[in-house]
Amino acid sequence: MSDYSPQEIDKKWQRRWALDKLYQVNEDSTKPKYYALTMFPYTSGDLHIGHWYAMAPSDVHARFKRMQGYNVLHPMGFDAFGLPAENAAIKRGIHPHVWTMKNIENMRNQLKSMGAIYDWSREAITCLPEYYKWTEWFFLKLYEAGLAYRGKAPVNWCPRCQTVLANEQVVGEGVCERCEEPVTHRDLEQWFFRITKYADEMMEHQGIDWPERIKIMQRNWVGKSVGTELSFALDHPAVEEKEIRVFTTRPDTVFGVTFMVLAPEHPLVAKLTTPDKKAAVEEYVEMARHRTEIERLSTEKEKDGVFTGAYVTNRLNGEKVPVWIADYVLLSYGTGAVMAVPAHDTRDFAFAKKYNLPIKVVIAPPEWNGKELVEAYIEEGTMVNSGKFNGLPSKQGIDAVSEFLEKNNWGKRTIRYRLRDWLISRQRYWGAPIPIIYCPKCGTVPVPEKDLPVLLPEDAEFKPTGESPLKYVEHFVNTTCPKCSGPAKRETDTMDTFMCSSWYFLRYASPGCTSAAFDDRVKFWMPVDLYTGGAEHAVMHLFYARFFIKALRDMGLVDFGEPFTRLFNQGTIIAQRQKMSKSRGNVINPDGYVAELGADAVRAYLMFLGPWEQGGEWNDTGISGVSRWLNRLWKLVLEDYSQNTVTDSADSQKAEREMSRTLHQTIKKVTGDLDTLQFNTMIAALMELTNYLAKAKETGLVSDTAWENAKDTLVLLLAPAAPHLAEEFWERTGHEYSVHNQNWPRWEEELARQEEVVLVVQVNGKLRDKFAVPASITESKAVQMALEREKVKGQLGDSEVIKTIYVPGKLVNFVVRFRPT
């Protein structure tokens, strides 16, 4: 028997599988389909162990489903447009296309070394014209459907880099990720997708099996609040506006308003401020400008503000209330003004206390005795001090007051969302061009479908000017209007790369389709049965992809409304107790481990180091443990077995029964763990089986056929986790290629059942003894046997047994009262 040399085995089988097209997928409908998708990687350069952590276990699951008889699609591709490619161009003078394709080449080879069942003939690369042609097409479709529009919007702007930044590039306390300059805002004409049209539907996750946490994040992201927008009358000589509008979810408390607060940046502030307050107000506005939003909204920080000297009138009761400014009110959120009800809002309460503003109770807590509140009462209660609404439960008051406000034209019930439309314009080169032409005569004209793709010109210059590099490529910009054939100009912004990743799963299902973005094969494969990836995409990619599919559904292009039926988020893998990052220099590259210990050891270790959803720490001694296990397996499976002929057949029958039981129990455990993606305990179960079989081999009690059967079962169970080693075993033990085309072993409940169980005996819930009994033992027999045990007798003494608890096959618990001695 030769030694286990994973390097050779890896290469040998990877070559063979590729040659035989073993993992090529077709739309064979004789088997149930299973679409297992892993989020595709960004083409950053090389694959680190984090990528393996995302991909190896999902490959194991896909392989398992394949052996279970499903027609499995488990594709791979590359998210290839994006900023880093452009930065590389600026920094090192390499063209983004060259940089990206080189990275893909490298990453593809690394991926191949993992031994996954990716069908490379279905690969999708988002930066190639054959792909982004259809990304552009989707833009046109959304435009036709009225879901794409152009409008002015503030964008993040770094004054030092002279460039627009994506939200993700604004880090920490609002600074540029590259130069750490504080980011400012600029107003630019931008393209948006009307994702807010789907706000309500985006909060629903009916019929899909997603982690609660992600669903909650998405609901919070939509941030629906039902309330009323109402106005306060303003009568100020210097101001045209005759009212200030506020939004509240608690119209039942409007009678309790004792002041109003404007955001310091509110356009009315300068006009409203009386001369005597001017200095203080200006000073405060200046100070607020230097605070971050986090500081401003933190409830730990004491709220401060200043009085403007102006007043507004509460229309419900005619009371004049002072107008303050405070930085806990943000202009960007809501109307930039809030009505303050200190009695029933925590922040308003603190503010009122600090500045000695009146606190007027309008919602009486149950059994309130008219005393001053020591803290804001935010719960429901009975309306008081509220004119004709007095005595009404506050819950009904919300409707009653809203109705009254509406009748008088002082307000309107409104639903407000935190969700904003999706801004897809990027002032960048390395993305799919927005297929729009601006004609002086015809206005905004979409590029006709037949003219797609709008190709990215190769000869752009990458200066960080803050404008799209395409703007300076004259042969790109200058074009003719598709309508009137007059001279016209192209849109020079490109699309957010999340646009590319919002439909790539459709492309995998339609490889080679040149006449459309996708074809009927999508009907066969979609929706994705299991989607796995990091949770960081909760309110970005996963959100956008859902929106996309809903929009396509409404256009009649697909017949389902959710792209991903089941979602699972794996955790993060860390190194040296920290997240891996290039700057920390703790990035683990899998290549060295693969070269030394083989792909199977890396795969198995990643599964074994902890629960997949928790992630964990990479650790060199940990992988050596797994590697040792594979070496032990090598010996166990390939060394000759010889039955110990001196044993009688009763012993050997018993041993065979036990072995069969262990096998069936392991099949059950491993199958269950693979279904629920609990890879760590699956590997542990396989290790246990290995240890068990090693002992059985030594005793040599079972027949040759029983041994062969046990070995084969082990190899089959191992096949998804360690595909190379299992294939080698399969060949060397004389089976027909390939192990990966075999059926997944089934267990029989009858054979997995224990014949003997260990019964635990407790006295008053404390463990006192345990002994083996037949699994079929009756309650009375079990109790009787327990009472006869010496240790139990000693514990019980002459005390009185009040109650006996029996859990079948598990334990007997005697509840006793000790006699006083």
Add this chain to the structure above:
RNA sequence: GGGGGAGUGUCGGAAUGGCAGACGAGCAUGACUUAGGAUCAUGUGCCGCAAGGCGUGGGGGUUCAAAUCCCCCCUUCCCCA
């Protein structure tokens, strides 16, 4: 501040109301060996000579029985503001 996780031996973790610590790492002792970061065997939660007692971040509760369910607190990670 709000929302969501997590806290168990020396370490990664297992057990989701019923034997706490599966599996692996580490450590210890022994075997084999010229040698060992190899392999094999045995042991390994803590206190105790033992009988026994204690033990799942801390405190309280429910239960015959709690790592697991409930309440309060502490620590920590992630997301949002």
